[in-house]
Amino acid sequence: xxxxxxxxxxxxxxxxxxxxxxxxxxxxxxxxxxxxxxxxxxxxxxxxxxxxxxxxxxxxxxxxxxxxxxxxxxxxxxxxxxxxxxxxxxxxxxxxxxxxxxxxxxxxxxxxxxxxxxxxxxxxxxxxxxxxxxxxxxxxxxxxxxxxxxxxxxxxxxxxxxxxxxxxxxxxxxxxxxxxxxxxxxxxxxxxxxxxxxxxxxxxxxxxxxxxxxxxxxxxxxxxxxxxxxxxxxxxxxxxxxxxxxxxxxxxxxxxxxxxxxxxxxxxxxxxxxxxxxxxxxxxxxxxxxxxxxxxxxxxxxxxxx
Numbered sequence: 001x002x003x004x005x006x007x008x009x010x011x012x013x014x015x016x017x018x019x020x021x022x023x024x025x026x027x028x029x030x031x032x033x034x035x036x037x038x039x040x041x042x043x044x045x046x047x048x049x050x051x052x053x054x055x056x057x058x059x060x061x062x063x064x065x066x067x068x069x070x071x072x073x074x075x076x077x078x079x080x081x082x083x084x085x086x087x088x089x090x091x092x093x094x095x096x097x098x099x100x101x102x103x104x105x106x107x108x109x110x111x112x113x114x115x116x117x118x119x120x121x122x123x124x125x126x127x128x129x130x131x132x133x134x135x136x137x138x139x140x141x142x143x144x145x146x147x148x149x150x151x152x153x154x155x156x157x158x159x160x161x162x163x164x165x166x167x168x169x170x171x172x173x174x175x176x177x178x179x180x181x182x183x184x185x186x187x188x189x190x191x192x193x194x195x196x197x198x199x200x201x202x203x204x205x206x207x208x209x210x211x212x213x214x215x216x217x218x219x220x221x222x223x224x225x226x227x228x229x230x231x232x233x234x235x236x237x238x239x240x241x242x243x244x245x246x247x248x249x250x251x252x253x254x255x256x257x258x259x260x261x262x263x264x265x266x267x268x269x270x271x272x273x274x275x276x277x278x279x280x281x282x283x284x285x286x287x288x289x290x291x292x293x294x295x296x297x298x299x300x301x302x303x304x305x306x
Contacts (some may be wrong), residue, residue: 032214033070036060037057038054039057040053040114052118061074063203111150113147117166143195147165151213163209170194222303223241223243224301224302235279235289238285239283243282248279250303252274254302275292275294
C-alpha cells in the first residue's frame with residue numbers, strides 16, 4: 001500500500017514537472033521590447049573616455065538579453081542594421097537571403113543612462129582615470145563607478161522609473177594594469193581591473209532595478225485577435241506567450257480611449273466583453289481558437305485571461 005502511494009505521488013510530481021516544462025508561464029504576457037541607447041559620459045578628463053558611454057550601454061544590453069525576460073532591440077549599432085538592409089536593396093546580394101527593410105521592431109521601453117562617476121583612486125586624478133599604458137602599482141586600488149539610469153515609456157515619453165547605480169571595488173597591491181586611449185569597456189583586460197569589477201557590479205544593479213520596475217508596469221504586449229476566418233480565430237501569441245491547447249480567453253471590444261483633460265494622458269479605455277474563445281492549436285508565435293460563447297469577433301479585439 002505504501003509503495004502504491006509513493007508511486008502515485010511520484011506520478012503526480014512528474015505530471016507537474018512535465019506541465020511546467022511545456023507551459024512554464026501559463027498565459028504569461030509577451031516579452032517587452034526594450035532598447036538601450038548609448039550612455040552619455042559626464043565624467044571629464046577620462047583616459048579613453050570616448051568609449052565609456054558606448055561600452056556601458058553595450059554591457060547593459062548584453063545583461064538585459066541574458067535575463068531572458070525581454071526582447072532586446074539593437075540600437076547602439078543601428079547603423080550596421082540599416083546598412084545591411086540597404087545592401088539587400090542594392091542588388092549586390094541574393095534577394096532570397098537579403099535583409100528586408102520595414103521589418104524592424106519598435107521599442108516599447110527605452111533605457112537611457114549617463115556615466116556620472118568613473119574613477120580609479122590609485123590614479124590620483126579627480127573624477128577620472130589616468131593609467132599608464134603599462135603600470136604596476138605597489139599600493140591597492142579603489143575604483144568607483146556610478147551611472148544614472150532612466151526607464152522610459154516609448155509610447156508616451158514618460159519616465160517610468162530612474163535610479164542611481166554605483167559600485168566600488170578594491171584590489172591588492174602589486175597588480176599590473178593596462179589601458180590605452182582606445183581601451184574597451186567590458187574587454188578582458190578591463191574586466192580584470194578593479195574599475196572593471198566595479199562597472200560590472202553597477203550594471204548588475206541597474207539590470208535588477210530595470211527588471212523590477214518593468215514587472216510593476218502594465219506595458220507588456222497584449223493578446224489580440226489577428227484574423228477571424230469563419231469559426232477559426234487567430235491570436236497574436238503562441239508558446240512564446242505561454243498559451244496552450246484548451247486555454248480559454250475572454251474577448252473584449254475596446255471602447256473609446258479616455259484622455260485626462262488635465263494631463264492629456266491616455267487613462268485606458270472602456271472595454272466591453274463580447275465572448276470567450278478556446279485555444280485549439282498552438283504555434284510558436286500565434287495560436288488558433290474557436291468561439292465558446294459570443295460572436296462577431298473582430299481583428300484587434302483584446303483577449304484576457306479573466
